[in-house]
Structures are given as structure tokens and as C-alpha cells.
Amino acid sequence: MNILLVDDEKKFVVMLAKRLELRGFQVSFVNTGMDAVQLVKTGEKFDIAVLDVKMPGIGGIELRRELHRRDPDMKFIFLTGHGSDNDYSIGAGEATQYLPKPIKIDVFVETLLKVAGND
Amino acid sequence: VIADNGTQVAYAGPFNLKGKDYSSQPWFLECRQHKACVSETFSGYRDVPHIVVAVRSVRPDGRFFVLRMTLDTERLIQALSSYNTGEHTDIFLTNRQGLMQTPSRFYQGAAHQLTIPLPAYSDRTKALVSNDPDGQPIVIGYAFINTKIVPTSFVLMVVKQKQGMMKVWLDLRSKINWFLFTSSLIIVLVIFLTASFMVSKMFDADREKAKTMVAAEQNGQLASIGQLAAGVAHEINNPLALINETAGYIKDLFTIKKQYGDDPELIEHINSIIETVERCGIITRQLLGFSRHFDVQIQGIHLKNMVFDVLNFYKKEAEYRDIAIHTDIPDEIPLIKTDRGKLQQILLNLVNNAFHALDNGGLLDVRANLDDGGKRVCLAIRDDGCGISEASLSKVFEPFFTTKKEGKGTGLGLSITYGLVKKLYGEIAVQSQLGKGTTFTVTLPIQAERDFSG
Secondary structure, X not given: OEEEEEOOOHHHHHHHHHHHHHOOOEEEEEOOHHHHHHHHHOOOOOOEEEEEOOOXXXXXXXXXXXXXXXXXXXXXXXXXXXXXXXXXXXXXOOOOEEEEOOOOHHHHHHHHHHHHHXX | OEEOOOEEOOOOOOOOOOOOEOOOOHHHHHHHHOOEEEOOOEEOOOOOEEEEEEEEEEOOXXXXXXXXXXXXXXXXXXXXXXXXXXXXEEEEEEEOOOEEOOOOOOOEOHHHEEOOOOOOOOOOOEEEEEEOOOOOEEEEEEXXXXXXXXXXXXXXXXXXXXXXXXXXHHHHHHHHHXXXXXXXXXXXXXXXXXXXXXXXXXXXXXXXXXXXXXXXXXXXXXXXXXXXXXXXXXXXXXXXXXXXXXXXHHHHHHHHHXXXXXXXXXXXXXHHHHHHHHHHHXXXXXXXXXXXXXXXXXXXXXXHHHHHHHHHHOHHHHHHHOOEXXXXXXXXOOXXXXXXXXXXXXXXXXXXXXXXXXXXXXXXXXXXXXXXXXXXXXXXXXXXXXXXXXXXXXXOOXXXXXXXXXXXXXXXXXXXXXXXXXXXXXXXXXXXXXXXXXXXXXXXXXXXXXXXXX
């Protein structure tokens, strides 16, 4: 499974990517929305994009629309510092899944498998 | 009928007196001399007090006869007492020598003699002021009674005690005084009760208003604390996530790669890091939960009613200070889907600010109109008060900025208002000219949409 991580916290994505790789996922990561768009433009295919909601420049919500436009098959998971499941900053129907930071790795892997399996 | 020798010749009545000789009776003797006679009260043969009226008639042969009629004195007494003369008044008949002819209540002395002096003769009804035997002033009305044929010896006297006459008047006067006193007492009582009722009503209303203002301010302050808490939690969650993933990665190395698995102490330390992060996560979640109490609760709101509700709080102050309040909120503005408490507080804060800026006799103008093709509503609150200088204007929404005297303003009112408007996905703007007045314009979506700014 090919996964794209987008978060402006550099060390955080590195660690998260390493942990996912250890669990058998194929992971790419970038720190801005622009880089994510650039990466998708090169033609690389991702099954799931994991996006931080709050980022400088292009935020997670906007980035999701952009990526979805370029690859309608792509699934999305949002990460946010707002620690609750019904965060009002997420528009209804916009997010496929939503996880509060800090995340639990088991829950995260479970969510990835669930989102991918929804195909 | 009595013949000229004094013998009764005919009789009609209850007593059989035929043949009696009246030749020596004073009234008979008087009748012989004069044409007629009205006697005084006397007890005749029957020993019953009565009055005799006798008329002499001369026959063509020169002899005469007398027609005599007897009147029971009791009837006369009844007739007199039937006059309702009042308790200090006496009415009676006397003769010209002062001998009582009918009984008197007050002025009857020994041997039926009148105890007050008899007034001098007058052929007309007269009145005079005199004194009774006890020296009390009295008013006497009297008439010497004459018939057309002969004078009688009767005198009708009405005697009124002056004191008694006054008593009726005094009684009336004291009654009126009592009535006036009682009614003024009742009026004073009613005024007092009404006034104290109104005063307590006003007092209650003022206290209610103060309470609402304090609650609104507190709510505003709590809302800003909530926003602060949410911001703090959000900022802490990111570094926590980094610690979490780093420690997790180290743990992964131990558990998945196996090459470090021989050191149980290291694993223990790493577990303690992860547990601590989890604890921090719980704390930040609680902080966010706290801020969520002040989250938006959407409901349909009738803007016109709400503006009137808010202005109602200031109605009395406006009256005191002679401030005119104009409102123009068109009826075509639909129900606004937004948070009632927050919108109310925005209005309260802005109207409150306007009232602080306004001089006595000023004007507050609140008007609304639809904007953005009916998707948004524009609410303008304008005062013609002191205005804000250009230097201050850019800072009015900043926290802790105030132009009010020290201790008067927290400097949070407008910044809280700004935060609230933002929460409702609206915009707030200010225009002002020093000395001319200030206008705050709040633009709100009719349907409070959720934005995605994270």
C-alpha cells in the first residue's frame, strides 16, 4: 500500500514514516501542500494521503480538494491537534477519516487498513 | 247650638249635653259682647282640656243664638309635635299672659307658666334672639294668632337653642372633616403603596440588568479563556505527537527489529515516555473539551426581536440621558441561523460601547439590510458620540486596548466581540470620525457556515 504523509512538523513525519515502513507500508512524505501537489503531478500514485489539517500555505482541507481533483481514487485521512472526534473545523462529508494528535500507532494502522479496504 | 239665655238647644257629638246652661261661661259672655269667641284651653264640665270656638248669630227678631264647637286640645298637641323640629327645638302654644296652652319640652314652669319672657305683640310672624332662664342664647320665632273674625289669645312659639342650631352645623362640619381626613389618608396610603411598588419594580429591573451584564461579561471572559485553552492545547499537541512518534519508533526498533531486544530496562524507560505523552494528551483533550463549552449552537434567530430585546436593556438609561434610539430593521430579513447567546452578546457589547461614547441628548441608530444577494445580513450600529481618533481606530479590536479611564474598561469588550463575530463566521468593521461619531458594522451569514481554517 502506497501512502503519502503531509505535515509541516518535519521530524514528526520522518518518525511516522519509519514506523509505517517497519509495519510494511510504502511511505512518501512531504512538509507542505505545494510539495504534495508537485509529487502527485509527477504521476506517482498513492492509495491514501494522510494530511495535517493546519499547515502554512495550503491547509489540509484545501489540499484534499486539490489532490482529489488530480486523483479521484485517492483516499484521505486527516490529522489534527484539535483533540476530538467531532472537530467542527472539519466539514461534514469532506474527511473520510479523522485522527487527533498525538496518534496511537495501532489505531493509525487500523484506520489505514479500514480506509484502504473501503474501495 | 245655644240660645241667648245660655241653654243648649241642639247638639251633635259623642256626649249628651243637651239642656246644659252655659250662661255664666266666659266664652258665652264674650260671645254676647263680640261677634265670636275663641277660648283658651280649659276643662269644662267633662274635665277634659279643650278649646271652644263660638260664633254669635242674630235672628231677625233681635234675639240671637250661638253656634259652638269644641276642639280637643290633644289633637292640637299632636299636630304641633308632628313638626320635625329637631332635638334642641321646642314648639308650643301659649296665651298672651304666658300661660302654656300646649306642653313645652323645656320652657314650662310652675302652674303652666312660660319660663321665658313673652315677646311683645306683633300682627306678623317675627323672630328675636334672647336668653333662656339658664342664660343660654336662644332664638324665638313667634306669631300672635288672629282669626278673621276675632283675635285669639294664642301665641305660637318656636324656640330654638342657638347651641342646637350650631350643633347641626358643627355635626356636619366634623363629618366633612372626618371624610376629608379619611380620604386623604387613603389617598396618601395608595400613593405610598404604588410608589414603593414602582420603586421596588425599578430596583428589581436594575438588579436584573446588572446581573445580565455581569453574566454576559463573565461569559465573554470565559469564552476568551476557552479560546486561549484551545490554542494552547493545539500548540502542545504537535510537539507531543513528535515525542510520541520518536519514542514509538525506538520502541518499534526493539519490538520489531529484535536486535535491541535484550535490554529490558531501556524498554521500560521508553514505555514510561509513551505513557507520559498519553497523560499529556488527556490533559490537552480536557482543555479542548473546556473550550468546546463555548462552541457555537446554531438556531434560527429573528434579528428584529433580538435587537429590541437588547435595546430594552438600555431604554431607561436612554430616557435618563435623553438619548434618541432609531431602529430600522426591515421585515424581509429572514431568520438568521446562528448562535443566539453570542449574537446577543455582540449586540450588547456594541450598544454598550455606543452608550459610553454618546453625550446626553445624542442619537443611537441601529439599522440592518441584506447583503451579498440575501446570503448575509449587515447590521450597523451608529452613534453620534465622541468618535475614535485615527491612531486608536486600528487598535480597537486588540485585547487590553482601552480609551476608558483606568479601572473603567477591561479593554476586552471589543476584542471579545471581534472573536465572537469570527466564531459566527462574520465580519466586523468600524468607521469613525473624531467628534462626529462611530459606526460598527457587523456582517453575518444568514446560514452560519462552517469554515475549514483548521
